[in-house]
Amino acid sequence: MAMPASTTLLAWTRLLRAADLASQHCAATLRTLGLPPPEWYDVLLAIERSGALRPRDLQAALGTEQYALSRLIDRMVKAGLLQRVPCAEDARGYLLHLTIEGRAMRAAMWPLYAEAIETALGARIAEEDCTVLARLLAPLTEPISA
Amino acid sequence: MAMPASTTLLAWTRLLRAADLASQHCAATLRTLGLPPPEWYDVLLAIERSGALRPRDLQAALGTEQYALSRLIDRMVKAGLLQRVPCAEDARGYLLHLTIEGRAMRAAMWPLYAEAIETALGARIAEEDCTVLARLLAPLTEPISA
């Protein structure tokens, strides 16, 4: 039951603050443009990349809570971007495909999403620092065990 | 309108994922113990440190949205942890003080909050790396201009 070092606390507050600012900026930018929020893009991209995905695989890929994902999918299906198709090997689940509109939406979102990322992160930190940052953060992206 | 470098994108995804995992772990830990969420601690600490604070100063200190803070304060007042006292210099606002219970709650939360931080961050990264991380994140904790 070790207490955190002061440097740990500093990193903690900055990590949360930086991530919050960055994601807020991104979400706000897309919203202002009348586009869906960033999560939608992540879902569209993940599905496009693998052709078709089951909810549980999306869940693993995105780290979203299961119930949150369930409803997110609902919304995206209602919006006409995704399509549920019955799954042959497992009747409990289904496969998610992109519709034409889904594909178009992903393509339309990317440049604006990318620009927001550049503004929020790329333009605020040197590229070498970015590389180091990514390396340092790597272990923190794995599930927390204890 | 520059596009992000690939290293920027990697840092982006890791930053968001790491922060999400860490804060989720923390919130879940406190919740499991029957304690209020981390934001409450941050509010209690900020007020305790300065003796009394106005909502707008809290807002600046914590980076919370104005309406979110307004309701958060409401809940904490209802829970008996905070107390609103009229503000002499500005009748629009008020000063926030900790109640005895508020002070006790902050003290009670700290060891468990701290342990969660240690588990989520300190124990997963070398201390030198933590220092570097904090330094790299510093520019990202400032408000995004453009």
Added chain:
DNA sequence: GCTAAGTAGTTGCACTTGCATGGACATTCC
């Protein structure tokens, strides 16, 4: 093959959040 246990996904309910707006006081400018 039948039961028990596990996994995939959904949903009711209470709570929180986001956005837009509103009301109250303060400040500025004439």
Added chain:
DNA sequence: GGAATGTCCATGCAAGTGCAACTACTTAGC
């Protein structure tokens, strides 16, 4: 000193989230 503008905080409403069940199918054990 009075209107216009700005700042501080609250709130209605719609939408999202978290937790805890719940249904439906699958797998394991026997």
